[in-house]
Amino acid sequence: MNYTTLDPSKTYLITGAVGFIGFYLSKKLLEQGCTVVGIDNVNDYYDVNLKYTRLNQLEHFEKFIFIKGDISDKDIVIKTFKEWKPNIVVNLAAQAGVRYSIENPDVYIQSNIIGFYNILEACRYHLVDHLVYASSSSVYGANKKVPFEETDFVDNPVSLYASTKKSNELMAHTYSHLYNIPATGLRFFTVYGPMGRPDMAYFGFTDKYFAGEPIKIFNNGDFKNDLYRDFTYIDDIVEGIERLLSNPPKGEVKNNIYNIGNNSPEKLMVFIETLEKALSNALDKEVLFEKIFEPIKAGDVPATYASTDLLQKAVDFKPETSIEKGLQKFADWYVDYYGQK
Template sequence: MKYKTLNANKTYLVTGAAGFIGYYLSKKLLEQGCHVIGIDNVNDYYDVNLKHTRLEQLKPFDKFTFIKGDISDKGTIINIFEEYKPNIVVNLAAQAGVRYSIENPDVYIQSNVIGFYHILEACRHYPVDHLVYASSSSVYGSNKKIPFEETDFVDNPVSLYASTKKSNELMAHTYSHLYKIPATGLRFFTVYGPMGRPDMAYFGFTDKYFANEPIKIFNNGDFENDLYRDFTYIDDIVEGIERLLSNPPEGEVQHELFNIGNNNPEKLMTFIETLEKCLSTSLAREVQFEKVFEPIKPGDVAATYASTDLLQKAVGFKPETSIEEGLQKFADWYVEYYKKK
């Protein structure tokens, strides 16, 4: 397997650096001696304290520069490119969340479409070695064929969030074609782990348990046809990104797409039972969630399942952290961070 390893002499721009994936990627790059410029608008879509905690852990690194700003402000982006001349750009800034996009469409267009356009324009005028950007497994919509492969037809998104991510892929392809920008899109599959996003189900379930409230499960209580999710542990996501950074696409159009998923979908109920067990271990007492079953929500899909063959072929890596291991690390962190012992 021939692929180039990380180059610590390059300058990396990470957008969304106070976010879940942005924080972990920035930390890993900094630990390897890279110069990282982080930008984030630190919005209040979820608990801002968690974002500040992540940033506090990046501050001690000498080679970390943080800029509070928004990628939807073109001037801010151009100034960063002019001043720091990043070699490699990782665009992780985006308004996340499928359900939130149904109620608040404006913020998705601002951040995910206009913001990404500004990143592309900056890469056009200040050429970079590689632009890596976050797409999402949501682009597969309600595809019936599984596992999802990068060559699948993805023209039927079922949420505005998914539409914005699909548009990112199209925009990046066009800019690669017209302006020779080497670009790689990453379709992430349900990322979880310590210091994760509180709007994600596993985090919300844990919050509800400690608030003595029931958890809502949107599968109609149908255990035979339960929702399946390809849950991917944060370390696996970061490892996949890191391996791709120094390996831009080649060929006539320098644009590629990769799934980063666990290639091992779990029933939602299995995931919930595993979380109960992991919290029981962390707390040294039995934990059981009170459960309320409701119909599936608009924009949700029945199953996500990543084929990771392309990623493995390109950089010799396949995510493999089990939900037992990943959720135990989350549970231990949660109990410690929120002092729930």
Template sequence: MENNQLMYLVTGAAGFIGSYLSKAYLDMGIKVVGLDNLNSYYDVKLKEDRLASLKEHSNFSFIKGDLADKEFIMNLFAENQFDVVVNLAAQAGVRYSIENPDAYIESNVTGFFNVIEACRVYPVKHLIYASSSSVYGSNKKVPFEETDFVDTPVSLYAATKKANELMAHTYSHLYKIPATGLRFFTVYGPMGRPDMAYFGFTDKYFAGESIKIYNNGDFDNDLYRDFTYIDDIVEGIVRLTDQPPTGEVAHKVYNIGNNNPEKLMYFIHALEGALSKALGKEIEFKKEFEPIKPGDVPATYASTDALQQAVGFKPQTSIEKGLEKFAEWYVEYYKK
């Protein structure tokens, strides 16, 4: 089948990963229907700007709507014959799930159920959905492997993502829906999410405020994060798209991470360096140290062996290179 006859649904298309992925599919000549509810969890202008660049493609169409509205979702699937569905729409953020749990159940559980039900009624070649590295909870064994025990989430956000994996497995078992879950590890880059630490630190610097670092100032036992550059995430998803799982239960879960965790303090120094380069002057953040927050985990570290075996790809963008691209974009976008 020619690419121009393929039609993909990307939910969360105005989001960080969703907008980059939609562009990659469009560049391949695939028709993309982008769905998003444009909620105000963070700056809606950023979402609208991501969409604006997608709308320059004739093969892109945008629909504003909510995954939690089952009738709307069923009608959307009835009116279109989607070959592939990529469900990236979700209420994001670990800490926010402690303040506003209802949003997570509505979007991440009810919304996902509606999508997978629609895939049952209107079958697709492949359902790809966003899980999260947070499902590993406080696992001590590193690197995290897809076969690890993940029944001890430490946030509601993590619990909703684990629920998605269980629902997808069940639907694959019962209805033969080929489904792939992706456990993302701390995704960053230009046009990223303002609620992520690297973005927030940059905002604080320009506002003349100090940044809060949740490691108690304990540099020997610093937080580790597997920071993954957006282009690497998209490359992994694109390569997996036309490789739906097969077998008795056609459901697979993959880590997409950098397989190279960095100390949080090293990441912060690299961000200071990237901003210094973008601004043409030496900068340093004012820092405050606080205890680790509820729901946060000490380390995230992805084993990417399964992904590499499946599609011959391993994320490899260095922290320095990725943060330089972010800093250049930020200074240009916000006219700093």
């Protein structure tokens, strides 16, 4: 079975289309001749110039339709569904960031709860072949059992962001059950790569280096019990989504949840050292970050580690890009994009 077969005759609606994952997924679908309708409010949570750089690339494609709007505005969502009649919907619009959710809870409720509710309501009245939506590894909270499996108990979120993502899974389950909407939730594990989110640690560390500032590492300087993260390269995330798009849940309960992670957690300090090496290669000189160690932040978890057995069984795919390869691609892009050479 060819799991990556996409139907160019179908219309794909992608919310958060100029976000990190949304951009790469939109681009991949457009390259294969699909029609992509993208919605994004292009908010200023991080550098809007980066978002417009992504948007400019997408607008080179004839079959890309862009709608600047917020999914928390129900009228915009309903109007988009009525006008474009999407066959497959991928909801990637969300207010991201664990720590930011502690400072600005309102935007999380607006985007992640009300926005997703609007998408579900639109899918209810405009039958779609498949709804795919972003969840997060943060739903596992401070689970001690690793690797994290989709069947694990996830009722102890440690951040509002995680709570909103767990809520999305419950809402999708309900709508799938009541209105026969095939829905697939994706628990992403620390996604990174070129043109990524500047609020992510690897991007922030690089910014700090070029600004001549020290980086802050929130692990108490505890190298023995360092934080572990399942870092997943953007191409692997997009490949996983693409394979799932044409494979909606079948059977009585049309609701699936999958981890998309690297299934190979790295110590945070190893990740930082690998980033230093990647930047050294990109700049042809040794790069070492000045480091300040601080206590772990509220809402952070000590480890993330994905079991990818279900994903592999469903679509014969497992993310495998190494951090050496992935971070080198990021470092090369960063140095080029920001003119640091």
